[in-house]
Amino acid sequence: MENNTPIHPLPLQGKVALVTGAGKNIGRCIALTLARDGAAVVVNGRADRAAVDSVVREIEEAGGKACAAMGDVGDPAVAPRLAAEAAARFGGVDILVTNAGLRRQTSFLEMPFEEWREILSVALDGAFLMARAIVPQMVAKGQGGAFVAMSGVSTHVGTPNRCHVSASKAALEGLVRALAVELAPHRITCNAVSPGAIDTARGTAAGPAPPNRTNRPIPLKRFGTVEEIAAMVRLLVGPQGTFITGQTIHVNGGEFLT
Numbered sequence: 001m002e003n004n005t006p007i008h009p010l011p012l013q014g015k016v017a018l019v020t021g022a023g024k025n026i027g028r029c030i031a032l033t034l035a036r037d038g039a040a041v042v043v044n045g046r047a048d049r050a051a052v053d054s055v056v057r058e059i060e061e062a063g064g065k066a067c068a069a070m071g072d073v074g075d076p077a078v079a080p081r082l083a084a085e086a087a088a089r090f091g092g093v094d095i096l097v098t099n100a101g102l103r104r105q106t107s108f109l110e111m112p113f114e115e116w117r118e119i120l121s122v123a124l125d126g127a128f129l130m131a132r133a134i135v136p137q138m139v140a141k142g143q144g145g146a147f148v149a150m151s152g153v154s155t156h157v158g159t160p161n162r163c164h165v166s167a168s169k170a171a172l173e174g175l176v177r178a179l180a181v182e183l184a185p186h187r188i189t190c191n192a193v194s195p196g197a198i199d200t201a202r203g204t205a206a207g208p209a210p211p212n213r214t215n216r217p218i219p220l221k222r223f224g225t226v227e228e229i230a231a232m233v234r235l236l237v238g239p240q241g242t243f244i245t246g247q248t249i250h251v252n253g254g255e256f257l258t
Contacts, residue, residue: 009038010037010038011037011038011238011239012034012037012038012039012095012237012238013037013038013039014038015034015038015039015040015094015095016039016040016041016042016086016090016091016092016093016094016095017031017034017035017039017040017041017042017093017094017095017096017097017237018041018042018044018069018082018086018093018095018096018097018130018134019031019034019041019042019043019044019097019099020044020073020097020098020099020100020126020130021044021045021046021073021098021099021100021101022041022043022044022045022052022055022099023043023045023048023051023052023054023055024048024051024200025198025200025226026099026150026195026198026200026226026229026230027097027099027100028051028055028226029226029227029229029230030097030099030229030230030233030234031043031055031059031066032055032058032059032230033227033230033231033233033234034095034097034233034234034237035059035062035064035065035066036062036064037234037238038064039064039094039095040064040065040066040089040090041059041064041065041066041067042066042067042069042082042085042086042089042090042093043055043056043059043066043067043068043069044069044070044071044073044082044100045068045070046070046071046072046073046100046122047070047072049068049070052068052070053068056068065090067085067089067090069082069085069086072122072126073098073100073122073126073127073129073130074118074121074122074125074126074129076125076129078129079126079129079130079132079133079134080133082130082133083133083134083137086134086137087137092137092138092140092141093134093137093138093145094138094141094143094144094145094146095145095146095147095148095237096130096131096134096135096138096145096146096147096148097147097148097149097150097233097237098126098127098130098131098147098148098149098150099150100122100123100126101119101122101123101150101165101168102118102119102122102123102165103162103165104118104119104162104164104165105161105162106161106164107160107161108161108163111163111164115164116164119164119165119168120164120167120168120171122168123165123168123169123172124168124171124172124175127149127172127175128175131147131175131179134147135147135183135186135188138186138188139186139188143187144186144187144188144189144242145186145187145188145189146188146189146190146191146236146237146241147176147179147183147188147189147190147191148190148191148192148193148233148236148237149172149173149175149176149190149191149192149193150192150193150195151169151172151173151192151193151194151195151248152165152169152194152195153194153195153196153197153250153252153255153256154166154169155167155169155170155173155194156194156250156256157216157255157256169194172192173192173194173248176190176191176192176246176248177190177246180245180246180247181246184245187242189236189241189242189244189245190245190246191236191241191244191245191246191247191248191249192247192248192249193229193232193233193236193248193249193251194248194249194250194251194252194256195224195229195251195252196218196224196250196251196252196253196255196256197216197218197223197224197252197253197255198223198224198225198226198228198229199223199224199225199226200226216255217255218252218253218254218255219253219254219255220253220254221253222253223253224251224252224253228251229251232249232251236249
């Protein structure tokens with residue numbers, strides 16, 4: 001019997017995604033996941049060009065489209081350049097994922113203002129600057145869009161020696177809620193994803209894993225995987241996520257319960 005079931009394209013076919021901090025770990029997996037579902041991906045990294053090129057190469061070898069776009073998103077000059085590169089290469093961005101962030105561990109009483117500002121400049125200022133540069137492209141395309149910012153469990157449970165990280169993520173979630181309402185008329189959804197303890201490789205700048213990462217009980221009794229975080233991002237930016245906006249989605253194995 002003839003099969004008349006229509007053949008649907010990949011769910012993100014024709015979409016363009018820009019993922020910051022995508023050279024490794026969660027950002028890398030998000031980029032690969034979106035590309036696998038058909039999106040062309042602009043892969044951003046701050047300094048490790050080899051890691052970013054590796055992600056681009058992996059996407060292209062699998063038959064997808066990608067390009068590298070280096071730059072520190074906390075620098076106000078970088079976001080307009082990345083937006084211009086995305087427009088020139090792929091015609092503008094539909095999906096923005098701000099994953100870039102720095103992880104430092106310094107006690108509050110010893111924390112210099114310069115370190116405080118450095119952390120906020122990437123996670124918070126970077127998200128604002130990238131959204132400010134990319135959202136006009138979404139509006140101009142007239143097809144809606146999706147903005148996902150990566151938060152973290154530490155801002156919800158209170159974590160010693162990371163007040164700057166916690167502050168940046170709390171403000172980031174506030175930004176997302178405000179933009180969800182303001183950009184709703186353009187059919188642009190805005191959400192935050194808050195990972196719990198995820199099994200990732202830590203760079204030397206991040207220092208050792210904080211003690212709370214293993215001492216705080218996780219009901220599911222394991223760390224999460226980068227694939228599980230990427231799957232949540234994929235849901236939010238895809239056709240099944242268009243009625244979800246203004247939310248912080250926790251993916252933490254029960255470590256923190258809302």
